[in-house]
Every structure is written in structure tokens, then in C-alpha cells.
Amino acid sequence: MFGCNKRDFSPEIIQQEIIKAEQEMYKNGIVAVGDIGNTADTAGVKRHSNIHWQNFVEVLSFTDEKAEGRIKHYQEVLSMMTDDRGPVNQQRASLVPHAPYSISPKTFQLINQLTGNQIISIHNQEHPAEDELYKTGGGEYLRLFKVFGIEKSPFPVTGKSSIRSVLPYFNNSQTILLVHNTFMPEEDIVWANEYAVANGLKLVYCLCINANLYIENKVPPVDLFMKHNCHIVLGTDSYSSNWQLSIAAELAEVSRFQTVSPQQALQWATLNGAKALGWDDELGSFEKGKKPGVVLLNTEMTQSKRIL
Numbered sequence: 164m165f166g167c168n169k170r171d172f173s174p175e176i177i178q179q180e181i182i183k184a185e186q187e188m189y190k191n192g193i194v195a196v197g198d199i200g201n202t203a204d205t206a207g208v209k210r211h212s213n214i215h216w217q218n219f220v221e222v223l224s225f226t227d228e229k230a231e232g233r234i235k236h237y238q239e240v241l242s243m244m245t246d247d248r249g250p251v252n253q254q255r256a257s258l259v260p261h262a263p264y265s266i267s268p269k270t271f272q273l274i275n276q277l278t279g280n281q282i283i284s285i286h287n288q289e290h291p292a293e294d295e296l297y298k299t300g301g302g303e304y305l306r307l308f309k310v311f312g313i314e315k316s317p318f319p320v321t322g323k324s325s326i327r328s329v330l331p332y333f334n335n336s337q338t339i340l341l342v343h344n345t346f347m348p349e350e351d352i353v354w355a356n357e358y359a360v361a362n363g364l365k366l367v368y369c370l371c372i373n374a375n376l377y378i379e380n381k382v383p384p385v386d387l388f389m390k391h392n393c394h395i396v397l398g399t400d401s402y403s404s405n406w407q408l409s410i411a412a413e414l415a416e417v418s419r420f421q422t423v424s425p426q427q428a429l430q431w432a433t434l435n436g437a438k439a440l441g442w443d444d445e446l447g448s449f450e451k452g453k454k455p456g457v458v459l460l461n462t463e464m465t466q467s468k469r470i471l
Contacts, residue, residue, distance in 0.1 A: 282439070
């Protein structure tokens with residue numbers, strides 16, 4: 164999440180940037196984070212953090228042949244994120260698939276087996292090439308595969324969109340955060356919601372508006388998610404695809420949609436997020452027994468400041 168690449172920076176620089184990012188989020192009033200990462204670089208900082216962390220240990224495994232080895236590697240990362248040196252009540256972790264274009268069928272099956280009743284995430288329909296990959300076996304991701312020495316798509320051609328092709332791998336009572344959803348059409352929203360209800364899943368639609376503008380200058384179909392009563396939360400993505408780690412800035416951007424009221428946007432950023440991460444018993448709203456913290460927003464909701 165913090166935008167550091169281990170191949171490009173020294174461990175010292177990585178830790179400095181992680182500390183800065185954690186402090187930035189806390190000062191801006193963020194009290195809980197669903198953090199996607201594939202290393203344990205952030206573990207030390209999180210052990211002393213005042214923020215609640217749901218760590219999504221992101222698996223990448225393109226082929227079935229390497230599925231078990233890759234899962235074992237990420238389980239080792241998972242164990243480093245869940246050792247007993249930190250405040251257990253404020254940290255959780257689960258294995259999660261990266262995206263439809265980076266997880267083989269066997270890897271999906273293994274993740275499903277290992278995440279029963281857990282909160283997981285997956286990047287969904289962030290680019291039209293995801294659908295093309297499953298519908299035809301072609302598209303822009305073939306260039307990515309060649310970087311890893313894979314000459315053709317390792318994924319089954321289903322003739323369906325990516326979400327329709329991969330969501331059926333899950334049937335283990337998971338809460339699944341669908342992240343981005345930039346190119347998700349209405350028919351897929353309807354299908355996904357119906358599939359989730361029929362199969363005991365809970366879907367959460369995580370919108371990272373500024374990240375989408377940063378990457379492809381396009382926003383997800385917010386009005387359609389509202390039309391179909393989707394559980395919506397706001398996210399930032401990372402510094403590799405955003406200008407700041409600020410939910411206030413995401414609030415400001417999503418409020419530009421005429422159909423989104425300030426009350427709705429605030430709920431997406433607070434109580435909905437707390438419910439999605441399973442911390443609504445202590446965070447997300449002002450109720451007796453809760454400690455959500457207090458944040459002062461300016462009139463445009465572009466900046467925030469913790470006051471309690």
C-alpha cells in the first residue's frame with residue numbers, strides 16, 4: 164500500500180517511507196486500514212501503530228504448477244504479519260488473490276480453502292483487458308505474461324467477463340472486497356450480487372476514485388453501485404497510484420457525483436468501512452462504547468485533521 168518497491172530502495176528507505184505514510188494516515192484521522200501487500204515490510208511499524216490493520220497478504224501465482232509453492236511462500240509472509248509481538252486486537256491478516264489476471268485456477272481453489280469466513284480482497288475489472296483475457300484469451304495482458312516467460316494466457320477462456328469467471332471459485336462464506344471496479348458493467352453488478360447471495364458470500368465494493376483518475380483518468384460507475392444497493396466503501400490505493408493517502412480527498416472526489424449526498428459519502432468512509440472490516444463494534448460511528456475518533460473536515464472535504 165505504501166508504494167515502496169523492495170527492488171528499487173534500500174530497507175532503510177522503505178522503513179522511513181512506511182513510518183511517514185502511517186503517520187500521515189493517523190494524523191488525517193484514519194483509524195482502520197485494509198492494507199494490501201505481498202511482503203512483511205510493514206509488520207514492525209504496525210506493531211506499534213494506533214491504527215487497526217486488516218492485512219491482505221496478496222498472492223501472485225500465474226500457473227497451477229507453481230500454485231502450492233507460491234501459497235507456501237505467502238503463508239510465511241502471513242505468519243510474520245500475525246505473530247504475537249503486536250496488539251492482536253488491532254491486527255488481522257488473510258491470504259488474498261491479487262487479480263483475475265494473476266491467479267491460476269488451482270491457486271484460486273487453494274485460497275478459497277484457506278480463507279473460510281475471512282475478509283479478503285481482489286482487484287476487479289480495473290482495465291478492459293481483464294474481461295478480454297477471459298472472453299478470448301487475448302489482449303494487453305499477454306505482454307505482461309511474456310515478461311514472466313509465459314507465451315500465451317495461462318487462464319481458461321470462459322467466454323465470460325473476468326468477475327463471472329473467477330467469483331465462482333469462492334464458496335466459503337468470505338467477505339470479498341472488490342477493489343476499483345472501474346470497468347464493471349451493470350449486468351456484472353447484478354450477476355455478482357445475485358451470486359453472492361446464493362452462495363453465502365458478502366460483497367463490498369471499494370472505490371478508489373483518485374487512484375482511478377491517476378491511472379486511467381476514468382471513474383467507476385458509482386451511480387450503478389448505488390442503484391443496486393451495493394455495500395460501498397472508499398479507499399486510496401497506494402502512493403504508486405495516488406497523490407496522497409487521504410480519505411478526505413476521496414470524499415471530496417466522490418462528492419462531485421450529483422447523486423451522492425454528503426451523508427452517503429461520509430457513511431462510505433466511516434461506518435461502511437468499519438462494517439466491511441469487522442470493526443463496527445468499536446469504530447465507524449458515534450455510539451456508546453465505541454471509540455471512533457473525531458476528525459475535522461474543511462468545507463470542501465479535501466483536508467482532514469484529527470482532533471481526538
